[in-house]
Amino acid sequence: MNENLIQVLWVEDDPQITLTYPLEAAQYGIQLVPFSCWEDAEKALVSDFKRWAAIVLDAKCKYKHDSHDNAAVFLTQAIHAIDTICANHHRILPWYVLSGGSEEELNDLIIDSREEWDGDWKQKKYYSKTTDRDMLFHRIPYHARVSPEMQIRLVYYPDVFKAIKNAELDDDLEIYMEELLLPIHSINYSGKEYNDKMTKVRKCIELIFQSMAQHGLLPNKKQGQNLIMHDILVDKRGGINNTWCSMIIAGLDIKKGENIIIKSSRNILPNVLKDSFQRLIEISAANEHAENKGANEEQQKNSRQTSAFLEKIGNAPYLLRGMVMELCNIILWYANYLYEHDDEEINALNWEVLKS
Template identity: 25%
Template sequence: MSDIRYKVLWVDDLTGTQDEIFAAGFESVADGQGIDLIPFTNWEEAELELKKNFKSYSAIILDANCKYGKNDSKTDEFFIPSVVSSLARLFGEKRQTIPWYILSAGTMSKFDDVVQIAERDHAVHQEEWGDLVYLKDAIDNSQNSVDVMFENIIKVAKNQNANIIAFNFQEVFKYLGEGKLICKEARAIMMDMLCTFYYPADNWQFKYEGNPLRKVMEYIFRAAYNYGLLPLECFERDNQLNLLESNRYMSGLETKHSGLRYGNEGDTIFPKFMGNITQQILKFTNVDSHTNEEHPYTIDDKNLEISEDEKELYFSYVLQLCHVIKFFGAFVDSHPDKEANKKMKKVVSVSTPDDTVFADPPVGQRALVQMGETGPYILNCRLVSSFGKYVGSYATITEVNQNKGKDSDAYPYYAKVKIEK
């Protein structure tokens, strides 16, 4: 049985006790039909949301007498004609339409006039979308009832590109979205890429810039960190994530900067074939583009240009990324205990920038100051917390003392260092 749910934008100012009672029942009925209503009390804010997440919505429900602007003090009887004009412009820009309906009590003085104006734009879609107007107090399953409106919404939604993709890739999208394993931003990117691949004519505005593949990989790694499957040592200054180090750790290999690995020899999150796939995706998408602390999920890299000859390769990685998401999701399903996952972090050895292994204690060694789960460190030595401001800087160890703290297994020494200016 499919667990696909449909997202519907609902604009109604909902004033008064009766409206609140109706809203509670209305949302309950929608939920039972597999519809998630996203409510707004005015068109200004609803339109901003629609522009931002256009492909996320399967339909729009409008009250006939509502507020247009968020700061308006009263409703506008010509709310619908104004919204219809806005929708016409938006649909023209997107070159796509979303079914829209009027749900009202039908009591305002100019209701018939407003409906007549709206029908001019709605009529061309009547056969596909169903009737335009539905009444809040109509008898269940009557021609103009809420039940029939929801039936029409679902009927249309099942044939929308994004919903077809969501259905065909259910095993991927069950791990993507609000409140799921991997965040909603990753879901939006994957939906854009898959829709562009399967329906290129309808998605001609898709932009390859900004490393969309690499963004999704970073979201996967950040999700791994949230479940204890990636150590803090894979993060650098300003919350930047070292992608190649992250990939090595999850592939059961030793990290080059911190000498860590997941589990013992033979333990791995990504088996060899999967680690090779993720490594190739990272190399193709310019692994050196990074996020920053203020905007950890925004990658402002405009240098990724895809030529016509590379599009097949690009979309092959999109499909491989689907496989990565399914595999990673299944792994988390079977390893949900964060604390148990964190205990799989093992110290193997610590390498200098020249990849040479040193004997303890590492006095005289030069390396990067990094941030671990218990504070700043360099090689296998802990540093006092004030050295957190030097993360990402090179330093030379001048003196070491025994670490008697709880993290002594990972960092047997406390170090004094000389920071390079």
């Protein structure tokens, strides 16, 4: 085994091809390791699962040593076995079909789960031996590089990323959540590097609040055909008053002095999340502003003093990890709430702007 090359388990029974294709693949940083039937390949997959970065299947191959070449039997059995083995290891292992067959023969045999990693390959469901080898050998290393992110999205937190899509939350929220979740499952980040990402918690919450305004759950105004956050919740620089937003969805009125400027008539938060938004806002904001050195003594006393706390515990990552898990709960709750309360006009009955 060449440890400098990406290890790819390859099921192919043509001896001429197994001599020539590995030489081509090596130029792309890939070591194709051939097996003449799925029975042998499966043993290698199970016994040394961590070795493999991808699987390539010839369509017309033998399932067992004494089987006949049969694409329907081979692909059906092999793909099912791959899915089962990967599920047992809680990991996605990209697989590809590299074949000399026709689309008419193969399309119905290749299941749509391949789109989870290869969905942007639109030409067909497989790669042609005669025309697409170069493309496949380019894509395998690319998918191998992004595989940790793929694990985060498809194995560890599929419900969270599905909820982000179902709620039609901003695409940036997906990116921020991936950046916050990935270090939890990686040893390649120091505590300080991870804690520096805390600002992304605030950004995620702001994107959720923007979505709430678009669906009538927070004060909004019309801009063309769209609803956007009401001016009263936005400062001159375009920043959102996260504290006020968190109070409104908790059913609390917003006051300036003795005057109520936003009347809130309903707490939409479940009790377990009653304090979550404000807690995450305060902790992340305190860390961002380095405990607000310009604040007075009373403000300093009431500050969460995040950065000072992190210094005392050696920048351990556990505070931020806990915040990110809490954020996952918020996203799941919000997507479900939005599914059950999708009428903007009814949602807007929860609040009233009394004074700008």
